[in-house]
Amino acid sequence: MDFNILLKNRRAVRDFQDRQVPESLVKEIIQDTCFAPTASNGQPCKFIIIQDRDYIKKLSDESKRNLLADLERNPSSSLAMYEATLRDESFNAFYNAPCLALVIGPKNVWSLDVDCGLTVAYFMFSATSRGLGTCWIALGANIRDPQILAEMGMPEGCRIVAPVILGYPTSIPQPLERHEPEIIKIIS
Amino acid sequence: MDFNILLKNRRAVRDFQDRQVPESLVKEIIQDTCFAPTASNGQPCKFIIIQDRDYIKKLSDESKRNLLADLERNPSSSLAMYEATLRDESFNAFYNAPCLALVIGPKNVWSLDVDCGLTVAYFMFSATSRGLGTCWIALGANIRDPQILAEMGMPEGCRIVAPVILGYPTSIPQPLERHEPEIIKIIS
Numbered sequence: 003m004d005f006n007i008l009l010k011n012r013r014a015v016r017d018f019q020d021r022q023v024p025e026s027l028v029k030e031i032i033q034d035t036c037f038a039p040t041a042s043n044g045q046p047c048k049f050i051i052i053q054d055r056d057y058i059k060k061l062s063d064e065s066k067r068n069l070l071a072d073l074e075r076n077p078s079s080s081l082a083m084y085e086a087t088l089r090d091e092s093f094n095a096f097y098n099a100p101c102l103a104l105v106i107g108p109k110n111v112w113s114l115d116v117d118c119g120l121t122v123a124y125f126m127f128s129a130t131s132r133g134l135g136t137c138w139i140a141l142g143a144n145i146r147d148p149q150i151l152a153e154m155g156m157p158e159g160c161r162i163v164a165p166v167i168l169g170y171p172t173s174i175p176q177p178l179e180r181h182e183p184e185i186i187k188i189i190s
Numbered sequence: 191m192d193f194n195i196l197l198k199n200r201r202a203v204r205d206f207q208d209r210q211v212p213e214s215l216v217k218e219i220i221q222d223t224c225f226a227p228t229a230s231n232g233q234p235c236k237f238i239i240i241q242d243r244d245y246i247k248k249l250s251d252e253s254k255r256n257l258l259a260d261l262e263r264n265p266s267s268s269l270a271m272y273e274a275t276l277r278d279e280s281f282n283a284f285y286n287a288p289c290l291a292l293v294i295g296p297k298n299v300w301s302l303d304v305d306c307g308l309t310v311a312y313f314m315f316s317a318t319s320r321g322l323g324t325c326w327i328a329l330g331a332n333i334r335d336p337q338i339l340a341e342m343g344m345p346e347g348c349r350i351v352a353p354v355i356l357g358y359p360t361s362i363p364q365p366l367e368r369h370e371p372e373i374i375k376i377i378s
Contacts, residue, residue, distance in 0.1 A: 009312070048373075106374070177225075187238050
């Protein structure tokens with residue numbers, strides 16, 4: 003796919019067909035992310051893939067529960083704007099997606115957030131170029147139950163940076179509004 | 191440019207032709223970054239563009255000086271591996287690039303690092319698709335002199351996340367070695 007088309011057609015997709023993404027395709031997308039640059043070529047990102055909608059729902063419930071507990075401890079947190087959504091039992095943070103990729107990495111890598119940001123952009127472009135849709139679900143990163151983490155094989159010392167849902171879109175949403183780029187100064 | 195070609199051909203470029211990047215082209219690349227996803231569509235990234243090699247060298251000196259001071263305060267820091275490089279007066283952290291884009295944003299945006307990571311990936315792909323080369327220079331982010339920050343118009347409450355050099359490559363480097371992707375577990 004031409005990059006200019008891809009650039010303008012990648013959207014946050016939250017509405018998926020009832021159709022699983024073949025594991026081989028998920029692996030191809032992850033292979034593409036290996037081309038992403040990372041600080042000092044550290045390549046810290048690792049992946050956990052979940053292709054079981056019930057298990058994905060369980061992770062949504064776990065993350066929502068932890069966020070609500072955080073909000074109760076700190077009612078003035080910026081989470082307050084999501085309170086009604088988090089309390090809605092029918093709300094699945096992962097939008098009933100057929101596939102969830104957790105992008106994780108070692109907590110002690112100082113550049114982990116930016117490395118994962120770059121890597122997820124590759125993931126999104128690769129998925130879009132294959133006709134798939136993605137969305138980074140920040141609300142879904144709060145999985146803390148030791149049993150669930152053990153089931154998922156979460157390595158010691160790692161944290162979840164990016165939960166990314168993946169699937170075949172039912173439709174491609176309109177682009178969200180963007181403001182003009184803010185160029186503060188040009189020194190020439 | 192076809193995305194599959196772009197994906198495999200984007201490299202960290204540190205060796206540039208003695209030729210300035212037209213300001214209009216820099217602006218087109220920045221316009222393309224506006225398509226990047228950001229948390230809650232917050233679009234926090236702003237840009238400072240420097241197209242003056244002497245000024246870029248001054249920023250390199252400033253960043254190196256601050257990193258060496260950090261290292262003197264904390265000799266066991268991971269910066270130690272860069273000590274010889276930082277002490278080398280002839281070393282320009284920005285590799286004498288003709289153009290430097292500083293990607294900045296508000297310190298109080300919790301997602302700023304990942305938002306900038308996603309945005310820089312768009313910047314890199316857009317630049318590569320136009321025949322330009324880029325490299326994220328983490329060592330160049332430590333600009334703290336109040337006078338320099340004022341000259342650059344750094345807004346109150348913002349920080350530099352990503353200094354990205356930009357220019358016409360003299361050659362395209364070979365890809366750095368990548369390990370196979372680490373898929374910890376597939377739950378299906």
